[in-house]
Amino acid sequence: MKKWALFLLVTSFCPLIGEAQSPFGNYFQDTLKPGHRISGRLDSVDANLASYQHTLPGDFNPFQFNFSFSDLSTGWLKPQVRRFSSIPHIAFEYSMGSKSAQFGKITYTQAIDSNTFIQFDYIRNSTLGNLRNSSFERNTVQLGVMHRSKFYGTILDVSFYGNNNRLSNGLLGDSIREGFALQFQEVEKQNAENKTKELHIDWKNYISFTKDSLQKIGVILQPRLDIKNQRYLEQDTLPQIYGFTNYDTANTADYWELSSLKLNGGFFYKNRGFNIEAGVGTRYWDYDNLVIHQDTTEVHGFAALDMHVRGYSLNALANYTFVGANGEARIMADAKKAFGKNIFSANGAFIRQYPENYQRSYYGNTLSYSWTDKVLSTRTSLKLNWTNQNRFVPFFLQAYTENNSKMPVFIQNKWRQDTLTSLNVLGIQAGFEYSFRKLLVQGRASYRESTGDILPNWLISGRIAYNGGLFKAKKLKTVTGIEVGYIIHYQLIDFVPQINTYTLPFTGRQFNDMMKLHFFSQFDLGYFRWFIRVENIEQTFVKPTHFEGVGYPVTPLQLRFGVSWDFFN
Secondary structure, three states, X not given: OXXXXXXXXXXXXXXXXXXXXXXXXXXXXXXXXXXXXXXXXXXXXXXXXXXXXXXXOOOOOOOOOOOOHHHHOOOOXXXXXXXXXXXXXXXXXXXXXXXXXXXXEEEEEEEEEOOEEEEEEEEEEEEEOOOXXXXXXXXXEEEEEEEEOOOEEEEEEEEEEEEEEEEOOOOOXXXXXXXXXXXXXXXOOOOEEEEEEEEEEEEXXXXXXXXXXXXXXXXXXXXXXXXXXXXXXXXXXXXXXXXXXXXXXXXXXXXXXXXXEEEEEEEEEEEOOEEEEEEEEEEEEXXXXXXXXXXXXXXXXXXXXXXXXXXXXXXXXXXXXXXXXXXXXXXXXXXXXXXXXXXXXXXXXEEEEOOOHHHHEEEOOOOEEEOOOOOOEEEEEEEEEXXXXXXXXXXXXXXXXXXXXXXXXXXXXXXXOOOOOEEEEEEEEEEEEEEEOOEEEEEEEEEEEEHHHOOOOEEEEEEEEEEEEEOOOOOEEEEEEEEEEEEOOEEOOEEEOOOOEEEOOOOOOEEOOEEEEEEEEEEEEXXXXXXXXXXXXXXXXXXXXXXXXXXXXXXXXXXXXXXEEEEXX
């Protein structure tokens, strides 16, 4: 009874994000307006198409304001926001730069008819040599289809993500310049490689008992397939590096895969801007890791709410597992409201779960462990946003906090929950924009506190640019200027490529304070845009011992060029 009471409690008081959006919802309206551009606002095209290229392995970026300690492990797929357009919209963006750095994105959005919507996204990010002769290639493909009729509605989402990281040339003792010696895990050859792949197929079916378009009640059936796997490959005289091998002295071919099949069933109710779903589901998962095989069946309850009433927006989700991973729970909620030129939003999350399968038990050639005393970990987070869109100096304020209790951390070649039992991060950020005739000034500053100081406390950046038309016709617009920044010191942590994660505790090595300087120039000609960006200019004034290396979070001077194009038929 206590388990069911907890489930009813969390679903009652926290009635995720878009999870209760049935195809019968009244949100089928354009989200892509004629002024929409795939590259975003003209004043930040270079930032959107040429994000700052750090050289840390994996997806951990200490310079992003929003940070979670879960970012220290394998990064997985980030779903695209669902969008709608009554007329076909096709767009692409592409940028290229030094070290063969390339980023490309293609999107397609269309309403086939008044009841059928489709969207497609392809994203590719790659580099060759950016991390000192190493490389990475990341591909994302996502397809979404939504259809409705009087008594039936369906939402189909198919997504694939692949990430191939080649880790080369000296993760051990990589000395960049005086005072920056980094002692990393012993992977010294160019053929050290880490690959991750995942596939998701989610199919939600709604059967309505009523034909009234404003009020619906019926049943929901949702099958879902998830497959994730990770490989680590390395060739060398491995006993000399690691001191031992488990199955081969010259070739490492570690591999694990987690497959799961889920089936949810329940009821849904819709009344104008109010949508709610609730029910029970079962999940079977199978974990294979060379000589290790595990599987189990879980049963859970779920509820979701999507509400848009009188300008208020609330999206929420709650799950509770009572068979299998007993005690796992997830509660997430988004709220948003506009008051005149002020927009307020909040996001909260409570997640309680056991360690991931590959964290519990793993068998590899140069790394193996088995974990039997695992317990539930808890993560709570809260994000607050305030945006003011006044005519003179629009500004924004953001704040967030995250607390992790008994989160699994990798220490001395195994995962543990009995040390560093509390990992916390707290941050606040403010930014503004000022325009006077053809002068544009933008600035932002953020302050963060993190356990172990693995994030820089202060991140400060500002832009000053010319913003206006060129030539007499002024059809060609440009934003051209410089960007300056300041990054305060922070602690460095080691990376373990065999399982694609960072290890704690902290190394005691520190990355010193650094100024940043970039130049950008972007142009707009209707639906076609292009930009030029010269970043890390400050590095030309620093004499490095070596040009760059894995683990060193700043790349040298780089030149980037990019284009974007939007087409509404």
